[in-house]
Structure formats: structure tokens, C-alpha cells
Amino acid sequence: MNVEFMNPFLTATINVLKTMCFTDVTAGKPYIKKDKISCGDVSGVVGITGPPNGSMSLTFNKDCIIQIVSNMLGESFKDINDDIKDAVGELSNMISGTARNDLGNNGYSFKTSIPTVVSGPKHEIRHMCKAPTIAIPFTTSGGSFVVEISFEG
Amino acid sequence: MNVEFMNPFLTATINVLKTMCFTDVTAGKPYIKKDKISCGDVSGVVGITGPPNGSMSLTFNKDCIIQIVSNMLGESFKDINDDIKDAVGELSNMISGTARNDLGNNGYSFKTSIPTVVSGPKHEIRHMCKAPTIAIPFTTSGGSFVVEISFEG
Numbered sequence: 001m002n003v004e005f006m007n008p009f010l011t012a013t014i015n016v017l018k019t020m021c022f023t024d025v026t027a028g029k030p031y032i033k034k035d036k037i038s039c040g041d042v043s044g045v046v047g048i049t050g051p052p053n054g055s056m057s058l059t060f061n062k063d064c065i066i067q068i069v070s071n072m073l074g075e076s077f078k079d080i081n082d083d084i085k086d087a088v089g090e091l092s093n094m095i096s097g098t099a100r101n102d103l104g105n106n107g108y109s110f111k112t113s114i115p116t117v118v119s120g121p122k123h124e125i126r127h128m129c130k131a132p133t134i135a136i137p138f139t140t141s142g143g144s145f146v147v148e149i150s151f152e153g
Numbered sequence: 154m155n156v157e158f159m160n161p162f163l164t165a166t167i168n169v170l171k172t173m174c175f176t177d178v179t180a181g182k183p184y185i186k187k188d189k190i191s192c193g194d195v196s197g198v199v200g201i202t203g204p205p206n207g208s209m210s211l212t213f214n215k216d217c218i219i220q221i222v223s224n225m226l227g228e229s230f231k232d233i234n235d236d237i238k239d240a241v242g243e244l245s246n247m248i249s250g251t252a253r254n255d256l257g258n259n260g261y262s263f264k265t266s267i268p269t270v271v272s273g274p275k276h277e278i279r280h281m282c283k284a285p286t287i288a289i290p291f292t293t294s295g296g297s298f299v300v301e302i303s304f305e306g
Contacts, residue, residue: 044281111206112200113200114207128243
């Protein structure tokens with residue numbers, strides 16, 4: 001994977017969470033996802049078409065997303081309900097769209113699909129690409145989440 | 154959603170399962186997914202870009218996918234392991250690719266992303282599109298699965 005593709009997703013995540021959810025996030029060191037499996041309670045998945053084709057996911061644990069969406073909507077949530085799932089779809093859309101525009105400014109033409117939101121305790125997400133998947137871990141005061149991106153070739 | 158988009162996914166599912174997995178599947182009556190939530194144990198998700206943009210998912214229960222992949226690979230599986238997850242990615246790729254080509258022959262130009270595979274007991278998939286999601290239920294001798302497609306506008 002072209003490493004130039006990673007930074008736009010990293011900065012988009014920080015900026016979208018800051019501006020839309022009033023949430024400060026800290027990026028950890030990105031790593032190649034090999035044996036390490038990311039599990040979470042709610043995920044947003046966005047398909048990317050180029051070439052190269054790819055995919056992006058955001059995977060949150062329950063406490064983390066509840067705090068983020070509580071900040072975002074100014075309402076206190078206790079569980080992963082429909083509002084939280086809709087918000088994960090919105091965040092996936094905004095982060096992938098912001099990264100896509102940023103990549104567009106650098107001469108890469110990508111399109112992004114409508115997001116799909118997965119919920120269920122401790123589900124696992126796998127990007128079915130022969131090239132390595134890059135995972136970027138983030139922490140917030142409410143917990144951690146991971147952004148994964150994968151591109152063929 | 155343009156109903157013309159549905160049939161290519163329906164026939165691609167039947168044909169791919171028949172030719173690649175030696176598995177006969179019967180399509181049930183497609184329905185608009187409203188309150189009805191599809192839950193499963195392993196899913197493949199593919200992003201679609203047009204316009205219109207969209208997404209497709211295949212969601213299998215455990216017994217159903219174990220029988221399908223056992224047929225496909227000529228090996229007997231007992232649980233959802235990496236081989237099964239890889240096969241769900243492959244099937245998602247083949248079904249979306251076949252449907253995309255079929256739509257292309259009818260003048261619709263779509264691209265499809267690399268698939269993402271979700272695993273975890275009883276997870277739920279939601280396509281985050283304002284337009285209705287169409288679900289097509291299928292049955293096999295090993296159990297049932299559902300194909301969902303969603304397109305904006």
C-alpha cells in the first residue's frame with residue numbers, strides 16, 4: 001500500500017472527531033495488521049474504489065463510542081442504540097469523505113461507497129486484500145478505537 | 154432504489170453458489186428491510202460506487218456457511234475459521250463482480266470495493282442509506298442467508 005494514503009485518514013479522523021464530536025483524540029503508532037485482530041462493539045465500513053480499490057473501517061469499543069456520540073449530540077447515552085449506530089455511519093462518511101478530498105488534492109481520484117454499520121459485541125473486521133492492512137489506533141478519554149485502511153497493490 | 158438493480162444480485166448469488174460451491178440455493182421473496190434486522194455469524198460487505206453509490210452484504214448463519222464452504226473446498230469444517238472467512242470474502246467479491254458486470258451490460262457503470270468480512274455471533278449489519286435497503290433471503294439445505302443491497306436515491 002502507498003503510505004501516502006495513510007495520513008489523510010489519520011488527520012481526517014482527528015479533525016472530524018474534534019469538530020463534529022468535540023472530542024480530542026490521540027493517534028498511536030500505526031501498525032501492519034497481521035495476527036493482531038481488531039475487535040469492537042460497533043464498526044463503520046466504507047468501500048473505496050479507485051484504482052486502487054480499497055476499504056476503510058472504524059471500530060469502537062462500547063464505552064468509547066458512547067462518550068463520543070454523547071459529546072456529538074449533547075445527550076447522554078447508556079447503550080449502543082440506533083442513534084449511536086447512525087452516528088457511526090455519519091462519522092464513517094465524514095472521515096472517508098474528508099480523506100478522499102485530501103487525496104484528490106494530491107492527484108489521487110477515489111470514490112467512496114455508502115457506509116455500512118456493524119454492531120455486536122466483540123465482532124472482528126477483516127479487509128480482504130492481499131496487500132497489508134494498516135491499523136491506526138486512537139485513544140480518547142472514553143476509551144480506544146482503531147481506523148483500518150486497506151488498498152490493493 | 155431502482156428495482157432493476159436487484160435482479161443481477163439475485164441471479165449472481167444463485168449462479169456463484171452453484172458453480173463455485175456446488176450448492177443449490179432457493180431465493181425467497183425480497184423485502185424492504187425496515188424493522189426487520191438481519192443478524193448472522195459471518196458477513197461479507199462490499200462498497201459500490203456509481204453514481205448512485207451503494208453497498209451490498211451477504212450475511213450467513215454459522216451452519217449455512219460451514220456447509221457452503223465445505224462444499225466449495227471439499228473439506229469438512231466444524232467452525233468459522235480463517236478459511237471460512239476468506240471464502241466469504243471471495244464469494245462477496247464474485248457475487249458483487251458478477252452483478253456489476255451484468256449491470257454494466259445494461260448500461261449502468263459501477264465499481265466495487267475490496268470486500269470486508271465481519272465475524273462474531275449474531276452481529277447486525279445496517280446499510281446507512283436514506284433509501285430503503287432491499288433484502289433477498291436465500292435457503293440452502295444447510296440453512297439460510299440473506300443478501301442485502303442498498304443504493305442512494
